[in-house]
Amino acid sequence: MELIGAAEVKQLLGVGNNRAYEIIRQLNAELEQKGYLTIRGKIPKAYLLERFYHET
DSSP states (O other), X not given: OOEEOHHHHHHHHTOOHHHHHHHHHHHHHHHXXXXXXOOTTOEEHHHHXXXXXXXX
């Protein structure tokens, strides 16, 4: 599992720094509601891509 931070989220989605952190917080909250442990400021790359309908 690859965890990525705000810099990678910015690059993948073409958003600014604040929006990248907002997305990470939102996705981490979703994962926590599902019972997963999360790391502040990081998100699993696979989950980010899944939520944004990105094909690898």
